[in-house]
Amino acid sequence: MSEIALVLNNLEAYYGKIHALKGISLEVPQGKIVTLLGSNGAGKSTTLKTISGLVPAASGTVEFYGRNITKEKAHNIVALGLIHVPEGRRIFKDLTVRENLELGGFTLKDEKLRRKRVEHVFELFPRLRERQKQSGGTLSGGEQQMLAIGRAMMTEPKVLLLDEPSMGLAPLIVQEIMRIIQQLNSEGTTVLLVEQNAKVALKLAAYGYVLETGQIVMNGDSSRLRQDERIVKAYLGG
Amino acid sequence: MSLYYVILQQLINGLILGSFYSLVALGYSMVYGIIKLLNFAHGDLYMVGAFVGFGTLGLLGGILGVGWLGIAAALLISMLAVGLLGMLVHRAAYQPLLNRRAPRMSLMITAVGVSFTLFNTVMVMTNGEYETVNTSLGYSGISLGPVNVTYTQIVMVVATALLMLALHWFIKRTMYGKAMRAIALDPDACRLMGINVTKTIGLTFFVGSSLAAAAGVMAGVYYGSIQFFMGFIIGLKAFTAAVIGGIGSIPGAMLGGLILGLLETAGTQLPFIGSAWKDVFTFGILILLLVFKPTGILGKSEIERM
Numbered sequence: 001m002s003e004i005a006l007v008l009n010n011l012e013a014y015y016g017k018i019h020a021l022k023g024i025s026l027e028v029p030q031g032k033i034v035t036l037l038g039s040n041g042a043g044k045s046t047t048l049k050t051i052s053g054l055v056p057a058a059s060g061t062v063e064f065y066g067r068n069i070t071k072e073k074a075h076n077i078v079a080l081g082l083i084h085v086p087e088g089r090r091i092f093k094d095l096t097v098r099e100n101l102e103l104g105g106f107t108l109k110d111e112k113l114r115r116k117r118v119e120h121v122f123e124l125f126p127r128l129r130e131r132q133k134q135s136g137g138t139l140s141g142g143e144q145q146m147l148a149i150g151r152a153m154m155t156e157p158k159v160l161l162l163d164e165p166s167m168g169l170a171p172l173i174v175q176e177i178m179r180i181i182q183q184l185n186s187e188g189t190t191v192l193l194v195e196q197n198a199k200v201a202l203k204l205a206a207y208g209y210v211l212e213t214g215q216i217v218m219n220g221d222s223s224r225l226r227q228d229e230r231i232v233k234a235y236l237g238g
Numbered sequence: 239m240s241l242y243y244v245i246l247q248q249l250i251n252g253l254i255l256g257s258f259y260s261l262v263a264l265g266y267s268m269v270y271g272i273i274k275l276l277n278f279a280h281g282d283l284y285m286v287g288a289f290v291g292f293g294t295l296g297l298l299g300g301i302l303g304v305g306w307l308g309i310a311a312a313l314l315i316s317m318l319a320v321g322l323l324g325m326l327v328h329r330a331a332y333q334p335l336l337n338r339r340a341p342r343m344s345l346m347i348t349a350v351g352v353s354f355t356l357f358n359t360v361m362v363m364t365n366g367e368y369e370t371v372n373t374s375l376g377y378s379g380i381s382l383g384p385v386n387v388t389y390t391q392i393v394m395v396v397a398t399a400l401l402m403l404a405l406h407w408f409i410k411r412t413m414y415g416k417a418m419r420a421i422a423l424d425p426d427a428c429r430l431m432g433i434n435v436t437k438t439i440g441l442t443f444f445v446g447s448s449l450a451a452a453a454g455v456m457a458g459v460y461y462g463s464i465q466f467f468m469g470f471i472i473g474l475k476a477f478t479a480a481v482i483g484g485i486g487s488i489p490g491a492m493l494g495g496l497i498l499g500l501l502e503t504a505g506t507q508l509p510f511i512g513s514a515w516k517d518v519f520t521f522g523i524l525i526l527l528l529v530f531k532p533t534g535i536l537g538k539s540e541i542e543r544m
């Protein structure tokens with residue numbers, strides 16, 4: 001059996017009185033892509049936010065390579081090798097593309113290493129190199145998503161949490177983003193991919209979970225989920 | 239004396255006054271930029287800076303003298319001490335409210351409370367008296383015809399310029415400077431990048447407060463006397479300067495301070511009506527300017543309602 005990178009045990013979270021996560025348990029094996037599907041408001045983003053420390057867990061645990069990080073502060077989790085690319089990209093619009101990337105490597109102690117990693121991201125996304133002096137807000141949606149992923153790669157994380165990278169992008173651009181995710185994964189990055197676009201996500205992922213109103217209602221191998229009648233009906237437009 | 243020399247003399251006076259305003263406005267603007275707080279206690283940090291500088295000069299004057307060496311030491315010590323005081327104010331008074339995502343109005347009222355605390359503490363400690371700042375700087379300088387520019391004036395303007403250049407470099411080039419700009423845009427995204435947001439806000443308070451302290455020490459040396467309410471008016475003026483320049487903008491604060499200083503000194507030379515109207519003149523122009531550019535000269539996004 002391969003090593004498990006990320007384990008959620010009965011994770012619960014609230015926004016005030018709203019019970020957003022009602023006991024989520026899932027596993028992300030090292031080196032795999034796992035997808036988390038669900039419709040609007042199901043709790044997908046909240047799950048990622050609770051993992052990365054933006055939303056406090058009310059109960060349950062988050063384990064990262066066997067280490068309990070449930071109570072860890074968001075800014076400390078980054079240095080462990082777990083990076084969350086939030087929904088809507090959230091790039092710094094008034095800062096340049098290069099500055100955005102540099103901030104992705106904020107926790108790197110060495111300025112030289114930071115520069116090297118920026119170069120590496122530019123090799124991955126040549127379009128960002130051309131636009132490195134432009135402010136982030138001037139990029140197209142697809143380029144902004146590349147910047148958000150590039151920014152996350154600055155620390156060469158072990159695990160990447162991606163929240164709807166395909167949101168609002170044209171099909172061709174979605175394909176390109178998915179190809180990049182695949183490439184990063186094949187280079188060793190473990191991925192937990194949140195998507196509403198189940199078709200795309202299930203093609204990429206080995207395993208999937210389906211979330212509904214704060215609970216996991218279904219899980220299984222992607223090949224099996226792709227054929228499941230309920231999935232086809234609800235998410236694949238069957 | 240011809241009009242030309244009057245203008246030149248006033249230009250120099252305005253530049254000095256404007257430098258003090260700019261230094262204080264910078265801290266106002268930086269804090270507003272990063273946590274959207276109008277830190278009404280900021281002028282009082284300037285005042286505390288003047289007193290720490292005065293006290294240090296009194297203690298070290300015997301060893302270092304009360305010339306430039308002693309003043310430089312007093313400046314650095316005051317900047318450090320008031321910088322730390324600014325950080326303490328952030329940690330003790332503002333951060334607990336930020337953690338609870340308190341409404342902005344609560345933060346502002348807290349700022350007023352901090353202002354009163356600093357103001358009254360110094361008032362009690364000094365018995366509300368004026369203190370005379372004795373230095374050995376004198377009035378020698380360069381004469382341009384009938385206009386005299388003292389070395390003190392030159393050093394003050396140069397020192398301010400150096401502080402601003404250092405700040406500019408810090409904000410533009412260092413990782414913490416970049417983090418400050420990023421936090422102003424999206425603090426949660428910063429946390430996902432491993433940036434300790436609370437610590438970085440504390441650092442912003444340190445930098446802003448120490449710049450105010452620098453202005454306080456220089457103003458004490460320049461005008462020769464200090465008192466506990468000296469922070470009140472300059473706080474308002476610096477706030478004005480920050481808004482004129484575009485609050486949240488660093489170059490805006492620098493520019494706003496200089497414009498305000500120059501307008502005020504020009505106001506003292508108004509023909510016919512005299513200097514009693516200088517504030518009306520100054521603020522009249524500023525109000526007019528805001529009518530045409532509500533976000534301030536270098537402000538970008540619309541100014542948020544408080």
Ligand SMILES: Nc1ncnc2c1ncn2[C@@H]1O[C@H](COP(=O)(O)OP(=O)(O)OP(=O)(O)O)[C@@H](O)[C@H]1O
Nearest residue numbers: 015018020038039040041042043044045046047196
């Ligand atoms: N900051 C917040 N305050 C209060 N309620 C929130 C907050 N964020 C999310 N919620 C609520 O929590 C629930 C889960 O939201 P979440 O954002 O996790 O859904 P999601 O699955 O990511 O949806 P989407 O596909 O639209 O992004 C929803 O009912 C939502 O209204």
Ligand SMILES: [Mg+2]
Nearest residue numbers: 044045046087
């Ligand atoms: Mg979401």
